[in-house]
Amino acid sequence: AQKVTQAQTEISVVEKEDVTLDCVYETRDTTYYLFWYKQPPSGELVFLIRRNSFDEQNEISGRYSWNFQKSTSSFNFTITASQVVDSAVYFCALPVTTYSGAGSYQLTFGKGTKLSVIP
Amino acid sequence: DTGVSQDPRHKITKRGQNVTFRCDPISEHNRLYWYRQTLGQGPEFLTYFQNEAQLEKSRLLSDRFSAERPKGSFSTLEIQRTEQGDSAMYLCASSEGTRVLDTEAFFGQGTRLTVV
Numbered sequence: 001a002q003k004v005t006q007a008q009t010e011i012s013v014v015e016k017e018d019v020t021l022d023c024v025y026e027t028r029d030t031t032y033y034l035f036w037y038k039q040p041p042s043g044e045l046v047f048l049i050r051r052n053s054f055d056e057q058n059e060i061s062g063r064y065s066w067n068f069q070k071s072t073s074s075f076n077f078t079i080t081a082s083q084v085v086d087s088a089v090y091f092c093a094l095p096v097t098t099y100s101g102a103g104s105y106q107l108t109f110g111k112g113t114k115l116s117v118i119p
Numbered sequence: 120d121t122g123v124s125q126d127p128r129h130k131i132t133k134r135g136q137n138v139t140f141r142c143d144p145i146s147e148h149n150r151l152y153w154y155r156q157t158l159g160q161g162p163e164f165l166t167y168f169q170n171e172a173q174l175e176k177s178r179l180l181s182d183r184f185s186a187e188r189p190k191g192s193f194s195t196l197e198i199q200r201t202e203q204g205d206s207a208m209y210l211c212a213s214s215e216g217t218r219v220l221d222t223e224a225f226f227g228q229g230t231r232l233t234v235v
Contacts, residue, residue: 004161037226043208045162045226091161106152106175109161 002027002094006110013082014118021077021113023092029053034068034075035093035107045091051075082117089114123227125211131233132201139197140230144213151194152224153186154210155179162210168194201234208232 003026013019025034036048049059051068059066063080079086093107124143132138144151149170154162165184167175170191180186183201188194198205208231214224 042228043231044228045210045212047223047225050223093161096164106164106167107162109163111159111161 002029002096002108004092004094004108004110006090006092006113008113009111010114010116012116012118015084016081018078018080019082019115021079021090021092021115023075023077023110025073025075025092025094027073027094033095035095036066036075036077037091037093037109038088039091039112040088048077048090079115082115084117084119087115087117123211123213123225125209125227125230127230128228129231129233131235134203134234135200137197137199138201138232139195140209140232142194142196142211142213142227144193144211145215145225146192148213148215148225149191150214150224151188152212152214153194153196154212154226156208156210156229157206165196165209198232201232203234206232206234 005024007022011019032053034051038046038048049066056068056070065078067076075092089112091109091112093109096106096108123145126141130138151168153165155165156162163179164177165180166173166177166186168188171188183199186194186196196209208229210226210229212224212226
């Protein structure tokens with residue numbers, strides 16, 4: 001069965017510091033996707049990235065970067081020069097293998113990491 | 120169309136009452152998902168529709184829960200005889216395409232249910 005572990009429950013950093021959020025996953029699938037979502041206080045889950053297991057290259061998007069390491073089943077997320085607006089709960093997620101075909105967004109989420117960026 | 124819309128945003132009900140939530144997905148999205156999120160936890164999958172067909176149901180979806188998507192557009196989630204353990208945020212999401220996971224799923228802001 002799929003499982004996602006986010007060991008860090010809460011992290012506090014001072015603005016402009018870099019911060020890395022850890023994600024470790026378990027899956028029996030040979031090919032799979034991994035996701036990160038951001039949930040600000042408003043409650044809406046905001047999509048950040050979707051990564052296919054075929055592609056192990058690190059990805060950078062502005063101040064965000066992701067380090068995918070299949071050998072250690074990790075998909076860590078780094079925010080560079082953090083800002084107060086980055087304060088949110090961040091979730092790592094993995095699709096469940098379903099029987100309905102064509103895949104679905106039936107996702108297994110980790111418990112999330114609450115990031116607080118202090119001005 | 121600005122995104123996935125959920126109504127109401129907040130609902131307080133007495134134990135034993137029935138409640139119904141509505142989700143309006145992004146108009147061209149044929150797939151719709153319901154999730155439940157309790158405090159301090161990640162969202163947990165409840166059910167999934169492709170057009171009007173309910174293709175997946177979680178074990179979390181007890182007999183008191185029922186979801187419909189009658190015309191393949193909006194969806195409703197009904198909880199009968201609510202219990203305090205039903206208190207949670209109920210999230211709806213939608214996505215499109217045949218190769219589903221190649222596209223993004225968009226989530227609504229959720230309906231927060233409090234059972235007193």
